[in-house]
Amino acid sequence: MRINLPHAKELAHELCLLPTPAVPALPTDSGAQFDIHQALSASLATYARNLTLLSHTAENLGNRALTGLTEIEDTDDQLAHALERLT
Numbered sequence: 001m002r003i004n005l006p007h008a009k010e011l012a013h014e015l016c017l018l019p020t021p022a023v024p025a026l027p028t029d030s031g032a033q034f035d036i037h038q039a040l041s042a043s044l045a046t047y048a049r050n051l052t053l054l055s056h057t058a059e060n061l062g063n064r065a066l067t068g069l070t071e072i073e074d075t076d077d078q079l080a081h082a083l084e085r086l087t
Contacts, residue, residue, distance in 0.1 A: 015062030020055035023048035
């Protein structure tokens with residue numbers, strides 16, 4: 001079974017370009033002194049950090065996949081040329 005290199009590269013590029021969604025901030029008006037507001041603000045901040053980390057992880061995975069796919073493509077080309085020379 002062979003890897004569909006163009007499709008794999010397309011998927012890797014999509015990983016690299018995934019957007020990081022914006023997380024809305026709660027207004028810091030008079031309700032800021034309530035525990036529920038502070039808990040929600042802390043939860044949203046954690047959610048925003050996790051989204052950022054996931055976005056960076058996806059980008060890193062995409063970049064590593066592209067590097068690996070380039071190596072596979074180069075090796076495939078070398079083997080194809082070696083096979084041509086043998087035949």
